Amino acid sequence: SSGINAEYGENREVREFLKSAPTKGLWMPLGKEVKVMQCWRCKQYGHRTGDKECPLAAKGNLQSEQFRKMHEDPMYHMMRQKHDDQDEERQQKELRIAQMRAMLEEDTSSGSSADEKKKKKKKKKKKEEKRMKEERDSEKSKKRKSEKKHKKKKKKRKRLHPSDSDDSD
Secondary structure (H helix, E strand, O other), X not given: OHHHHHHHHHHHHHHHHHXXXXXXXXXXXXXXXXXXXXXXXXXXXXXXXXXXXXXXXXXXXXXXXXXXHHHHOHHHHHHHHHHHHHHHHHHHHHHHHHHHHHHHHHHHHOHHHHHHHHHHHHHHHHHHHHHHHHHXXXXXXXXXXXXXXXXXXXXXXXXXXXXXXXXXX
């Protein structure tokens, strides 16, 4: 803080010089360079944040300076987005690989379950074949029964009407 108070004298000189300087057309009045800007770090006039002239350029909080530089850089956000996209892609790939490994482990560890699936499939197929056979058998038996009924009816008719059968001979 004592360094900042000592620098006010320099600021006073700059202000006095600027009062008497021409206001139009000259950027370097009387051959003396005048920077009309204030440093954000030390709050002095005549230089910007990050200039070598700033007394706090070499010292100060390096982490906050690095953060400030990064966020003042227009390319920082673009590079950050690209980096974030690459991280997301990498995470998705790792997730897919983990899922595939889990599937492989599940298949290899559950070899008995694969056998069980085959057995169930065979059992189901046998059951289906048995059902189909029963349906065919039932159709045959129905057909036989209907044929028997038909024959019985014919016999009955012959017994009831023996003359009809004699005439036909």
